[in-house]
Amino acid sequence: MAELQxxxxxxxxFLGFGVLGTIVGALLTIPPAAFILGPVIDVNVRGESDVPDDWFRAGHVSEVPPDEPKAFVVAFPLNQVYSERQVIEEGVDTQEQTLRNAIWTSWKDLKPPGFIAELGQNRTPGISREQVIEAQGALNVLSSSCAHLGCPVRWLVKEDGGEFLCPCHGGIYDINGAYVGGPPPRGMYRYTYEVREDGYIYVKHEFDVGGDKGSQKPFVI
Amino acid sequence: MYAPATGKQQPVEQEVITEENVFERPDETVAFFPKQVLYDLFISTLLLLAICALSYVSPAPLTEPADTATITYVPRPEWFFFFYEQMLMFFPGYALISFGAVVVPTVFVVLLFAVPWLDRGPRASSTRRPFATVIGLLVVVVVLLNMMMAVSRIINFPGQ
Amino acid sequence: MGAISKARSQAADAGKFVADWMEHRAGVITIMEHFLYEPVPKRGAWIYTLGSATLFLITLQFLTGILLLFYYVPTTDHAWNSIYYIMNEAYFGTLIRGIHYWSANFLLAVIGLHMAQVFFSGGYKAPRELNWIVGVVLLLLVVIIAFTGYALRWDQDGLWATVVGMKIGSYSPFVGAYTIQFLMGGDTIGPATLSRFFAIHVWLLPAALAPFIGIHLYLLRRHGVFGDEMEYRERMAKLQERQRLEEYEEYEDDGEPYVGRRDRADRD
Incomplete structure (x- = not known):
């Protein structure tokens, strides 16, 4: 091999290296970084979410049994990449994606309002304004995603009632979703919900963290 | 192509063995090809046969299609994450979760990177550096114990 | 001269011609000899198969991974179906995916053994520190590749492992939320998550893995393999004898400064 020169x-x-290096370096780092960090910018700078900030119908109050919780499945529209609203309108043969959440509902301390028993399975008449307020105050609308690491929480029937159990690491919550034991840092997350006069429970894809903290978007699902 | 490492240029007879270069050339050598290649090939063949057999005896799993709304599915990690998953059990509550899930593993990885500087003595044999050996064995024991605890927890879970 | 021996000598000539031609233009023979005739320690040859087994399993991963891409579709609508097709319809689909799955499992086990062997034999000691570091980088890359590959099935196992993984990530101090939003491609898990995990599992990390494997092998060749002190016991005996002699010499001509024992002074 030849000697090194x-x-x-x-x-x-030196100047040439500086100028050319800056041009090439800037063009090859800034656009790619923005390209892949797009979703982070959308969420944190523009305050956007993949799930629209709307009310979605979960189920009828009469479906919530008096003695145990009931899981409703809500399919939230998911505006993510090729499932964004504009892409679906203008794109080819597109199907809207949904984010399905299992939502645990129960009556606080298993004490349903009196009118629920009278309602039976009849869902047509709707409920009165007073009953709406009564039902709204008596409901737990809980996220099935464990507050520890997000596993799907199940209802475990026991002799003295029952408890919510997370199958992953054994987090335990009571009927109201309050923390009982195990590694979770808090009780089950509660959805922002409202009961309307048609008798149905409506939820938003956000958690009501209570007090002055207002609401927060769910992690992960 | 390769710049020879220090000491390698000298013929064996003239080389002065010091503590720095004692491990640069073994006592007895053998050419990489064919002996070593043959050994490697032997092990690789065994592995490939085992893998192909397992592919049919226990096919790669494909469970039900993804459903974020399930309330009956029990998530379980792959076996190589068992020890990590079990460790999370020991760190409950807001402050400790982030400590156990992120901080402890990060510190462990940093220590792993630092191993050559944490144990700088010239002794290579594990019997002559008991401290490093004991720490290493402790790590292995903790990982294996955690794995066993995870397995027993998973086996004993109700409704599995 | 018989016809067979004539053909044989002609074939030998042709082979030699091709070899010379390639050697002259690309130095192929020199490189091959350099790779193949490297002296390696005679004792402990079986220990070194741990490293080569790792390399073999990673090669299997690359091979079967490329093959799976011929049928796999990384969308939430089709991922599960395309794997179902591979497993039930494609010729040898069960085998190809089985090799990818099982060699990944073996890979993590063998890497663990390889690492333990290097640790307990002290193979990371000077001048081999850098190779240990590259090895730890390879370990991390393989673990992350294993994690991201899990999600690509888009079955219950893969989805929930990803959910739990993201939830764990969200507990990272300061950067938790941003990290998982970057990985999920939004504030929830969805089609973007699958696309991103696909990009990371199939392109980003394997592309990073390959050069690190190259560096690992280069450093291995540069400093030679180190399996155990057993391979060096004669050299160590020689070293100890020389050190003993020097000590004795110094004792003999007391007062004279002795310069030839720096390496010993360093140790003490």
């Missing part, structure tokens, strides 16, 4: 670097060479 080490020429000195002139001021012009």
């Amino acid at each position: 080490k020429d000195p670097m002139t001021r012009g060479d």
Whole structure:
């Protein structure tokens, strides 16, 4: 192999490296970074969410049994990448994606309002304004995603009632979703919900963290 | 192509063995090809046969299609995450979860990177550096114990 | 001269011609000899098969991974179906995916053994520190590749492992939320998550893995393999004898400064 030849670097060479390096470096780092960080910018800078900030119908209050919780499945529309609303309108043969959440509902301390028993299975007449307020105050609308690491929480029937149990690491919650034991840092998350006069429970894809903290978007699902 | 490492240029007879270069050339050598290649090929063949057999005896799993709304599915990690998953059990509550899930593993990885500088003595044999050996064995024991605890927890879970 | 021996000598000539031609233009023979005739320790040859088994299993991963891409579709609508097709319809689909799955499992086990062997034999000691570091980087890459590959099935196992993984990530101090939003491609798990995990599992990390494997092998060849002190016991005996002699010499001509024992002074 030939001997190495080490020429000195002139001021012009140095300047050339600086200018060209900056141009190439900037073009090859900034657009790619923005390209892949897009969703983070959308969420944190523009305050956007993949799930629209709307009410979605979960189920009828009469479906919530008096003695145990009931899981409703809500399919939230998911505006993510090729499932964004504009892409679906203008794109080819597109199907809207949904994010399905299992939502645990129960009556607080298993004490349903009196009118629920009278309602029976009849869902047509709707309920009165007073009954709406009564039902709204008596409901638990809980996220099935464990507050520890997000596993699907199940209802475990026991002799003295029952408890919510997370199958992953054994987090335990009571009928109201309050923390009982295990590694979770808090009780089950509660959805922002409302009961309307048609007798149905409506939820938003956000958690009501209570007090002055207001609401927060769910992690992960 | 390769710049030879220090000491390798000298013929064996003239080389002065010091503590720095004692491990640069073994006592007895053998050419990489064919002996070593043959050994490697032997093990690789065994592995490939085992893998192909397992592919049919116990095919790669494909469970039910993804459903975020399930309330009956029990998530379980792959076996190589068992020890990590079990460790999370020991860190409950807000402050400790992030400590156990992220901080402890990060510190462990940093220590792993630092191993050559944490144990700088010239002794290579594990019997002559008991401290490093004991720490290493402890790590292995903790990982294996955690794995066993995870397995027993999973086996004993109701309704599995 | 018989016809067979004539053909044989002609074939030998042709082979030699091709070899010379390639050697002259690309130095192929020199490189091959350099790779194949490297002296390696005679004792402990079986220990070194741990490293080569790792390399073999990673090669299997690359091979079967490329093959699976011929049928796999990384969308939430089709991922599960395409794997179902591979497993039930494609010729040898069960085998190809089985090799990918099982060699991944073996890979993690063998890497663990390989690492333990290097640790307990002290193979990371100077001048081999850098190779240990590259090895830890390879370990991390393989673990992350294993994790991201899990999600690509888009079955219950893969989805929930991803949910739990993201939830764990959300507990990272300061950067938790941003990290998982970057990985999920939004604030929830969905089609973007699958696309991103696909990009990471199939392109980003394997592309990073390959050069690190190259560096790992280069450093291995540069400093030679190190399996155990057993391979060096004669050299160590020689070293100890020389050190003993020097100590004795110094004792003999007391007062004279002795310069030839720096390496010993370093140790003490």
